[in-house]
Amino acid sequence: MVSAAGETRAVHARAPGKINVFLKVGALVDDGYHDLATAYQAVSLYEDVRAWHADDFSVTFGGPIDTSALTVDGSNLAIKAARMLARRTGYRRGVRLHIDKHVPIAGGMGGGSADAAATLIACDELWGTDLPREDLLALAARLGSDVPFAMVGGTAIGSGRGDRLSPALAKGTFQWVLAIAEFGMSTPTVYSELDRHRERHAQDIFFAKTQPSVETNVLQALRAGDPHMLAEALHNDLQAPALHIAPGLGAVLELGEENGALAGIISGSGPTVAFLAPDLDGALELQIALSAARLNVVRATGPVHGARLVNEH
Template identity: 45%
Template sequence: MSVTVRVPAKVNVQLAVGAARPDGFHGLANVFLAVGLYDEVTVTPADELRITCSGPDAAQVPLDATNLAARAAIALAGRHGIDPRVHIHIAKDIPVAGGMAGGSADGAGALLACDALWSTGATRDELLAICAELGSDVPFSLVGGAALGVGRGEQLTPVEVGGTFHWVFAVADGGLSTPAVYREFDRLTAGTRVPEPAASGALLDALRTGDTAALAAALSNGLQPAALSLRPSLADTLAAGTTAGAAAALVSGSGPTTAFLAEDGAAARKVADALMASGTCRDARIATSPAPGASLC
């Protein structure tokens, strides 16, 4: 018997970052939007806990207990007195270390898959609590759709979305370490007053009404200056997509993937083709949003 769960990537349409807290985390107002790029996580009973991975950049995925999928299985098993002897296979399609929560998606996918395999009867609240222990982005990977995350991003409130948004994601060579990007944010903002993060009313209205032009005007990412400081070449990617007609462009999360909002599917294809021709990225992926959260296949 095996169980497979499909789980989406995300884009941060707003990422407002506060000053570092005493616990080392940063307060956030983080508007997540799930997008239609997916990993599939399959769990099968085994003699011991092990992880395998296939797909683009699979070689970059850790196959030990640091992987969030393994940690999810161990956390759920520990709560229910189960020996977590499962084979977890991750079929990757979400860019690795790309600011699109691929690792978090795998954690949420493994959690839901193990819950089904073991018939734990865990409540949604219990699963979300485990997700929050695993990482700031993991709860949203479970929930999907659109949500505002506060605290360090794990405290979610659903956000209404009134239409379909078209995206292009430019995948960069190599990754960016999220902790390193936050350290650079701290360096760049040292000695300045960092405002308390708050959700943008204009952005929430744009999502609710499905207004692409209004969303384009409201997109923001407080980590973008830090990501560009560590990877200046991303500015060329952003410029290439904008020149090709993207309604808006920004670094996705902590990067280095860059996100381009397009008016429609045809415009998205034009932007993707131009990005590939520009030589400023390794791949250009087209997707729509919102997308459902982790779900059994």
């Protein structure tokens, strides 16, 4: 995109983080993965990606989050997304990306997936490749199981690895307060701990189904837009293994529930703890209480839109 003055202007795209309000993990299957049944909600914590024309592929980071540990080479998911789109469309040049991060890194909220989704949208616009949305979603699914949802946003049911999406009817706005940890957790490590947890407690817990499903009460709560109903239905199979790896998260969950949260849940593979508040006033009070306890907290609402272009004037 070149302005009248001849200078290159950035294309700006934005994609949201997510909370898994429900997550059932199936039994380990032969390919080393688990089938999932999840209810995703996109929340108002966004990744902002700006893209400029370039001869090669590069990425830099900014924003309020410490990004010093992130890779900036070909292993970065945003670079992978740009390269994949270039290969798919036959585009011969590269892109310079700058990402302002607001979603916690390795926090169970799909920040890297949001980066990839926003990069696909931004590069498609910058390069004028005009891929149909279905083709962009197919590329997103190849990049990772949460990337298609970051493209779609809103509220959706995910199956398979989480990448097969069907929209869920959701009414109203849910108020969330997110307690963000000072450390990240590796998703594969948490899944491995889940497998060990199931082996250790094989006599006490039901055998995991190969193909789990989202429970009806979750869908009813979302459809009603009722935070009290949703609080009763929140569930995450990865919570027990995450708490086993990082026991201190248990105290965070208790603190939130003592200070007015309807319920708390570890988001995805953790360690972000998402608290559902009854309303905006309740969310503000909870945010103040958790901040006073020296926790790093942000308020967010959901559902919000998926990856889209942002017009800058």
